[in-house]
Amino acid sequence: MPDLVKNFLVSGHAAELILALVCCEFLFLSFRYFRGVGSPPRAWLSPLLAGAFLVIALWLAQSGAPAEFLGLALAAAGVAHFIGYGSRWHG
Incomplete structure (x- = not known):
């Protein structure tokens, strides 16, 4: 693997890029919902937050x-997953 790619992945810059993309996805999904054409936040917010906390x-x-801090982020991801499962189990 070229050093440039390895450095990008190991330095944390890839995680920062993914977080920026997650923020863009949040804005896009919110925009669609408030325009009346997207699914409600209860359908996508929990998985989005869980993924963000894992990143x-x-x-x-x-x-x-x-x-x-690492433990708090992982716990928050677990709580987000749990809330998502709860909403799917109970409709």
């Missing part, structure tokens, strides 16, 4: 953040 955990691990 935040990756970024924290790559940047050498304290383990407590």
Whole structure:
């Protein structure tokens, strides 16, 4: 693997790019919902937040953040997944 790609992936810049894309996806889905043509946030917000928190955990691990912050990000991802499952189980 070329050093440029390896450095991009390991440095945390890839995680930052993914977080930026997640923010764009949030804005796009919100815009569609408020225009009346998209699905409601309860259909997409939980998976979006879970993915965002997992990427935040990756970024924290790559940047050498304290383990407590990494644990909080992973816990938040778990809670978001749990809420999403709950909404699918109960309709």
